[in-house]
Amino acid sequence: MKKLVPISALLATLALLAGCPTKKADVPPPTPPPATENTGVQDPNAVVGDDTAIAGPPEGLLAQRIIYFDFDRSDIRADSQSIVAAHAAYLAKNPAQKVRLEGHADERGSREYNIGLGERRGQAVRRALALQGVAETQLSTVSYGEERPVEAGSTEQAYSKNRRVEIVYLK
């Protein structure tokens, strides 16, 4: 963690527009998964997404933050292993640094099932990072399914760009 340039005006703007409070310091502790007979109400502290995104380390493989996937697959392709390994090494060396793994799917198929696929991809990257020495507390996941494409259009080109996990460095 050298120079952490706080950027992402876009995300901040989105957060403001969405009316969600941009929390400064204390990140609420992660809420335990719902129990079978949970009486718990809404877990208002279960927000994992309102941490502020930052630029993160810019050098080399670390500048690559997007892992792409094949159709209906969630295994990390051979061509992405070195990117994941670079982030794992960096995060293991910087245990205070947290990242959010944002999983996405292409537009084909059902929307809620694609939320599941995006989550599965996020979890695959999470497991790979954890196996390479990153602490679980540094990692969180969110799935946007097919709801936030980077490229519009019903072409294989767009699909392959949209099936992804974005590694977002957090403040």
Place this chain on the structure above:
Amino acid sequence: MKKLVPMLLLACALAAPASAQLRITITSGVTDPIDIAIVPFARAGVSDPLDVAEVIQRDLESTGRFKGMPRSDMAALSKPTTAAEVVAAEWKQLNNDYVVVGRVTSQTDGTVRIDAELVNVLTGLRISGPYSIVPAASIRNGAHRVADALFEKITGVRGAFSTRIAYVSVDGKPPNQRYELYVADSDGANRVRILASPLPIMSPAWSPDGEWLAYVSFERRTSAIFVQHRRTGKKTMVSARAGINGAPSYSPDGKNLLLTLSGSNGNLDVYLLELASNQLKRLTDDPGIDTEAVMSVDGTVYFTSDRSGNPQIYRLTPGSNERPKRVTFTGSYNARPRVSPDGRQLAVLTQDGGAFRIAVQDLATNNVQVLSKGNQEESPSFAPNGTMLIFAGRERGQGVLQTISVDGQISARLDADAGEVREPVWGPFLP
């Protein structure tokens, strides 16, 4: 019933009102539609200029089963406003099967009464009624209710013209998109925005009384399920647990919400949330993706699961300890189940060759029929009378809403003025 219906009949050619944001186009109708003449209604003391007969005609034509007599063809005829005034032979000669006449009358208490009478010109039988009494500001709704009853008198099936739909609209180019949730009349008129957000809104679901909508919103940058009152806008967050909060749908009694939770370990399972007590009951426990649960009138829960390796529909009975049973066996991708109001049919999203299409499976015989013909379709939802499905398709790269009859014969498109529309859900019959 002699003429063939044109394959592209612009049901909206009769000047759509300015407030209509969706326009209905019949893309395929029955080959032998019922010919019906809906004569302009008499008016007494009513200030709203709405052409009630035209609304009724468009409703009936939107089903693809009727062909309304053009106004221009009526020019030479007398304009009866009561059944007694109808000279059946005159209308029969012009190939009509039925004539509808009626009156719109302002009442002393400020309400408006719409009366309609139906004449079968082949038998000469006069059927009085239906009528509807509505506030002066809701004449359009009154016209839809009269159309519901006329449809039932002729076909034996209650019309669903006075019901509502909800849908999600998306504007802008990725990654800067704007999401909105709308409610509109089933013909697309009177649309009201329920919610707007720069972050995704998805999976709207109606409560059985038509008063509430449940949906998923990412406005907190992570998924959460809200229920919102349609009229007051009152909004309550009912689930923002760790991980995924998705796929809400009401139980038929309106007391419970089926939903999908993942916890922080990312394993999606189906739960039942009792709204009054906030009690959560787990319904599935499997390492695969279990989601999109929906409850039939008989209490059976249908859901999508990829426990077998690819997504298929399974069913379970809450409270029983039996393992979920697989329901779909045709094709390698079946998802997003919706049960017909009578519980006998299942609509699903299925992969048909390389395309994603809407199919209906008969739950007694397990016969499957792929209904739609597009490439990129999703989100089927039954009309409350079970005769039609509304779903989302794509045309020229844009999401559009479409309807299709459950026998696949009749289809229509609802075009939006701008942007993309998706995830249509058909609301219930209203009291």
